[in-house]
Amino acid sequence: MKKGIFKVLSNTKLCEKVYRMELLGDCSDITASGQFVNIALDGLYLRRPISVCDVNGEVLTIIYKVVGKGTEFMSGLNAGAVLDVLTGLGNGYNLDKCGEHNLLIGGGVGVPPLYLLAKKLKAMNKRVSVVLGFNTAKECFYLDEFKAVADEVIVTTVDGSLGVKGFVTDGMMKVMGYDCFYTCGPEPMLKAVYNATEVSGQFSFEERMGCGFGACMGCSCKTKYGNKRICKDGPVLEKEEIIW
Amino acid sequence: MVDMSVNLCGLTLDNPIIPASGTFGFGYEFAEIYDINILGSISLKGTTKEARFGNPTPRIAECSEGLINSVGLQNPGIDKVIDVEIPKLLQFYKKPVVANISGFSLEEYVYCCEKADKIDAVGIIEVNVSCPNVHGGGLSFGTSEKSVYEVTKAVKAVCKKPVFIKLSPNVTDISAIAKACEEGGADGISLINTLLGMRIDLRRRKPVIANKMGGFSGRAIFPVAVRMVYQVYEAVKIPIMGIGGVATAEDVIEMMLAGATAVQVGAENLVNPYACKDIIEKLPEAMEAYGIKDLKEIIGGAH
Numbered sequence: 001m002k003k004g005i006f007k008v009l010s011n012t013k014l015c016e017k018v019y020r021m022e023l024l025g026d027c028s029d030i031t032a033s034g035q036f037v038n039i040a041l042d043g044l045y046l047r048r049p050i051s052v053c054d055v056n057g058e059v060l061t062i063i064y065k066v067v068g069k070g071t072e073f074m075s076g077l078n079a080g081a082v083l084d085v086l087t088g089l090g091n092g093y094n095l096d097k098c099g100e101h102n103l104l105i106g107g108g109v110g111v112p113p114l115y116l117l118a119k120k121l122k123a124m125n126k127r128v129s130v131v132l133g134f135n136t137a138k139e140c141f142y143l144d145e146f147k148a149v150a151d152e153v154i155v156t157t158v159d160g161s162l163g164v165k166g167f168v169t170d171g172m173m174k175v176m177g178y179d180c181f182y183t184c185g186p187e188p189m190l191k192a193v194y195n196a197t198e199v200s201g202q203f204s205f206e207e208r209m210g211c212g213f214g215a216c217m218g219c220s221c222k223t224k225y226g227n228k229r230i231c232k233d234g235p236v237l238e239k240e241e242i243i244w
Numbered sequence: 245m246v247d248m249s250v251n252l253c254g255l256t257l258d259n260p261i262i263p264a265s266g267t268f269g270f271g272y273e274f275a276e277i278y279d280i281n282i283l284g285s286i287s288l289k290g291t292t293k294e295a296r297f298g299n300p301t302p303r304i305a306e307c308s309e310g311l312i313n314s315v316g317l318q319n320p321g322i323d324k325v326i327d328v329e330i331p332k333l334l335q336f337y338k339k340p341v342v343a344n345i346s347g348f349s350l351e352e353y354v355y356c357c358e359k360a361d362k363i364d365a366v367g368i369i370e371v372n373v374s375c376p377n378v379h380g381g382g383l384s385f386g387t388s389e390k391s392v393y394e395v396t397k398a399v400k401a402v403c404k405k406p407v408f409i410k411l412s413p414n415v416t417d418i419s420a421i422a423k424a425c426e427e428g429g430a431d432g433i434s435l436i437n438t439l440l441g442m443r444i445d446l447r448r449r450k451p452v453i454a455n456k457m458g459g460f461s462g463r464a465i466f467p468v469a470v471r472m473v474y475q476v477y478e479a480v481k482i483p484i485m486g487i488g489g490v491a492t493a494e495d496v497i498e499m500m501l502a503g504a505t506a507v508q509v510g511a512e513n514l515v516n517p518y519a520c521k522d523i524i525e526k527l528p529e530a531m532e533a534y535g536i537k538d539l540k541e542i543i544g545g546a547h
Contacts, residue, residue, distance in 0.1 A: 001276065001277055001517065003277075003517065044306070045306055045307065045308065045310055046306045046515060208301065208304050209304065210311060210313060211513070211517070213273075213517060214273055215267060215268055215513060216313065217303075217315045218301075218303045218304040218315060220301065220315075220318055222297060227297055
């Protein structure tokens with residue numbers, strides 16, 4: 001973990017309520033995809049945990065959805081704004097356990113962390129298929145970015161306005177021969193993914209956090225391997241340890 | 245050069261800054277980001293006889309200048325704390341620590357305190373009396389003079405080391421409770437624990453926290469803490485560890501003027517993991533600004 005001062009380079013609306021922010025600062029503690037940063041915001045007591053979408057040298061990219069006071073405040077920040085950010089939080093996705101053909105499954109704002117993961121897997125010369133699930137075509141983002149990186153991208157929308165009609169599990173059925181998967185999204189989606197495949201994989205969970213670095217025990221969960229803190233021992237858990 | 249050292253029941257602390265229980269784990273994880281040996285001491289995560297998972301999540305709710313937590317004393321149990329957690333901490337921390345003990349019956353307090361007292365690294369036992377008494381209708385031990393006196397007396401009978409009782413602010417007369425601790429033989433008082441609070445989610449129309457209520461802490465409670473430390477300082481002769489909303493070196497001075505010999509930093513650690521380090525580094529400057537050469541001399545100075 002590192003505490004650093006980051007400068008906002010850009011803050012762009014991708015679609016309704018979803019923004020991409022690029023930040024300049026010391027990213028040296030961000031060692032894995034699936035990690036998150038915790039951002040201090042003026043007038044709000046707790047930091048806001050946001051997953052890492054991409055890192056290029058000193059440029060950190062995050063994608064967030066406006067869901068409350070914190071993200072609303074963030075959406076109003078302009079280039080040049082300065083933020084106090086804790087980086088290198090969480091375990092992130094484990095690439096040692098990746099397969100030859102990896103399926104990445106993201107839902108809504110669970111999509112962003114899979115982008116850096118896809119890049120890392122491609123750098124390892126692994127096959128990458130991606131299923132991205134959204135409610136409707138208007139809420140889709142980052143499709144072209146994923147298409148530029150992954151071998152195969154399948155989009156699902158609940159209303160059928162783009163791609164496969166249905167849920168990510170409907171998209172998963174169209175991918176053949178994967179031997180490992182990684183997923184991030186709302187808990188009902190994670191559970192559906194868990195039940196939709198026999199293959200082993202890694203799940204990134206979300207929980208209301210206090211500190212984000214393991215001190216307060218605010219975000220604990222029970223696993224088959226004992227109690228874990230989502231922020232420090234997670235947010236990525238292996239399929240085999242999850243207790244629903 | 246200013247003198248930041250304080251004396252707490254015969255223990256000399258290099259400075260009065262102690263991370264408060266529940267906001268610093270068992271300390272060793274903070275050693276990854278700074279040298280924790282700069283701390284006056286460390287109050288360890290609240291420990292019970294048996295391992296506890298704690299309360300269901302969500303356990304955290306944000307407030308203005310603070311947060312509500314309902315962790316529910318998650319800890320691995322006294323035996324694992326002694327066998328695993330404290331030895332891990334000792335790889336990084338070489339000074340006496342404060343063992344924070346909780347219980348749901350008199351027997352549990354006695355059992356854990358007796359074990360903690362035998363550990364070399366433990367310099368002070370801090371007894372959290374904010375937990376519900378399962379034999380007393382679920383009311384917190386800390387809300388009645390009688391039960392606080394009983395816990396203190398029972399724990400003191402098995403401890404050779406100084407015993408501090410950590411008081412709940414959710415009482416009508418904090419001075420009377422503190423006096424009962426002193427009469428029971430307590431060597432000191434820690435206060436305040438968190439204030440009982442609640443937030444309600446407007447969308448769901450339900451409390452944010454799964455357990456509905458939780459303990460409110462953070463900068464917002466600082467004035468309440470200062471007031472209670474001030475009152476207790478007038479009521480008892482034993483030393484006080486002041487806790488509640490401390491976030492700056494100036495807060496430390498204010499808390500000591502109210503009557504604290506040592507000062508614990510709690511919630512601030514959760515929003516700034518470097519909080520204790522920052523405060524310790526800024527304390528000499530703040531002391532000079534207020535004409536303080538020796539921190540010990542200002543204890544209770546506001547009275």
